[in-house]
């Protein structure tokens with residue numbers, strides 16, 4: 001396996017980035033990341049009283065779009081394997097008092113979530129650090145965790161198809177982001193990896209193919225001219 005997809009490598013990367021991740025994420029998507037989070041969670045339509053699993057939760061960046069106000073019967077299970085991200089997620093949980101949030105510090109490929117727990121599974125920006133084989137295993141896990149008729153929505157930053165947009169966006173990711181990474185973090189190398197992963201990821205077309213199984217009904221989705229892409233779907237059997 002390429003080193004950049006080794007869980008240890010990814011875990012360390014996010015441990016190192018945790019301090020500046022939110023700011024950098026916002027900047028590297030020109031402020032779009034928040035809009036994309038809201039949109040991809042809206043795609044799945046979360047109803048009151050449901051159990052939602054947020055995979056690769058980071059420090060809980062998607063929670064404000066998942067947790068419905070005053071919905072005391074709902075439950076959110078949030079999973080990530082980075083010690084530092086989880087540490088920050090615990091702090092963010094304290095801010096959402098009254099909501100039932102269970103945080104799991106686990107590898108998604110070896111998680112303790114029981115079969116058929118979730119009405120909804122979401123995952124924001126956690127796809128690009130997986131190779132094809134790992135995405136196949138992610139599909140297995142999402143199928144296992146979801147109840148029948150349960151729905152899911154996944155998104156990640158992507159290389160847009162439009163040539164001008166692509167040139168501009170990749171230049172920004174590969175050259176400007178590492179400079180900003182140095183300013184915020186003293187580590188341009190860490191943030192260079194965002195460009196490396198995004199370029200390798202391309203877009204979610206391969207995720208769509210990998211999830212194209214008889215047990216799922218799925219749909220491919222582009223956000224802002226393909227600068228982010230994802231899939232949404234339903235477990236039908």
Ligand SMILES: C[S@@+](CC[C@H](N)C(=O)[O-])C[C@H]1O[C@@H](n2cnc3c(N)ncnc32)[C@H](O)[C@@H]1O
Pocket residue numbers: 007010011014025037055056057058059060061062079080081082085106107108109123124125126129
């Ligand atoms: C780009 S961040 C996304 C965080 C958040 N969901 C968001 O919307 O910004 C990706 C997260 O996935 C986590 N991650 C990557 N591979 C994982 C794995 N195999 N198991 C659990 N978490 C993983 C990383 O630790 C990191 O916090």
